[in-house]
Amino acid sequence: MLNGHEPGAGMFSKSASQQGRLPKFELTIQSGAMGVRQALEAFMSELSPLELEIEESSTVQLVLAEVINNIMEHAYPEGGAAGPIVIKCTGRDDGLHLHIQDEGSPMPGGQLPLGMSQSLNVGLCDLPEGGFGWFLIKDLAKDLKYRRIGQENHLHLRIAITAP
Amino acid sequence: MEMLAKTEGNIRIISVLDKRIDAPAAVLFKETMRNLTQNAPREVVLDLSEVVFIDSSGLGAIVAIMKTLSPDHRLTLAGLTPAVEKVFRLTRMDTVFRIFMTIEEALDAEWS
Numbered sequence: 703m704l705n706g707h708e709p710g711a712g713m714f715s716k717s718a719s720q721q722g723r724l725p726k727f728e729l730t731i732q733s734g735a736m737g738v739r740q741a742l743e744a745f746m747s748e749l750s751p752l753e754l755e756i757e758e759s760s761t762v763q764l765v766l767a768e769v770i771n772n773i774m775e776h777a778y779p780e781g782g783a784a785g786p787i788v789i790k791c792t793g794r795d796d797g798l799h800l801h802i803q804d805e806g807s808p809m810p811g812g813q814l815p816l817g818m819s820q821s822l823n824v825g826l827c828d829l830p831e832g833g834f835g836w837f838l839i840k841d842l843a844k845d846l847k848y849r850r851i852g853q854e855n856h857l858h859l860r861i862a863i864t865a866p
Numbered sequence: 867m868e869m870l871a872k873t874e875g876n877i878r879i880i881s882v883l884d885k886r887i888d889a890p891a892a893v894l895f896k897e898t899m900r901n902l903t904q905n906a907p908r909e910v911v912l913d914l915s916e917v918v919f920i921d922s923s924g925l926g927a928i929v930a931i932m933k934t935l936s937p938d939h940r941l942t943l944a945g946l947t948p949a950v951e952k953v954f955r956l957t958r959m960d961t962v963f964r965i966f967m968t969i970e971e972a973l974d975a976e977w978s
Contacts, residue, residue, distance in 0.1 A: 738890060760919070760949035767921045771889045822962055831930045834922035834957050841956055 724752060724793030731770075731787050738770050745789065752793070758863045762798065765843050765861060768835040769802055777806025777855060797844070797862040808850045817841075867894040871902040877976050878906040879969065881913040887924030895924065899931045908939055911972045915945030920953050929959070940964070944972035 727748050731741040742763055749762065770787060778785050790801040809815070817836030822829065840846065843859040850856075868883040880902050887895050903910055912928070914920075920928075932941045942964040946954065954960040966972035 756948050826936050831926040
C-alpha cells in the first residue's frame, strides 16, 4: 500500500494517486499533546494543492482535530503508553475520505458516541463545557463508520468539499 | 499563552495573541484568563481577532471562563474570525454569548 518513507520527512509516507486530484497520503503521529498541532499543520499543507476556501479548510481541520483529541483523551489513557495514530486521506469526487486508526481502548459499547446537540436553555452555571466534539464531527462529516478490528480502532469519514 | 490585557475606562480588554485556542492550549488559556481578570471591572471583553482556530476544548474553556467570571463580571466576545465564528454558530454558543464583530463595536456598546 505504501511506497516507503521519504527520507527526512519523518511522519509521512505517500503513495501515488489512483483517483482524484489529490495524491493519496498518509501520516502517522505518536499521541502527545503538541503532536496534534504538528499533525494538523502537516495534514493541511498536504491539502494545499486543493486551494480550499477558508470555510472548507476550517471544516477539515476542525473534524480532524476533534477526532485526534478524542483518541488522545479517551483511547489512549492519560499517563499510559502513548500509541500511534495513523491518518490516511484519499481525495475523490465526493470529497476527502479519511481513515483514522489507533491502537487504544475501544469506543464505549463498541459504537460511536451519539454526539447529540446539548441543551443551552439552562442557567449560566449549568452551561456545558464539554461534549461538543462528537457533535461537531457528526455535524460536519459524512458516512461515519467505526469498527474495532483486533486491538485497533478504525474510523472512516468523508468530508464533502468542492475541489477545484 | 500570549495574551495582553488593558483597561479602558471601566472595561478590561483581553487580547489573545496566540493563533489557536485548542486542546493543548485550553488549560493555560483558562489560567491566563483568570490571572488577567483579577481585580477587573465588571465589563470584560475578550478580543479574538488574532485567533484563527478553536476546537471544542477551546470553546469549553471560554464557556468555563464566562461561568467563573459570573456574576461579578460580564464577558463579551469580539473579533471572531470565520473559523472561530463557525464553531460558535454550529454549537449554537453564539446564542449564549454577547458577540461583536470588532473590538470597536464592543467598546461602543459598553460605553453607550
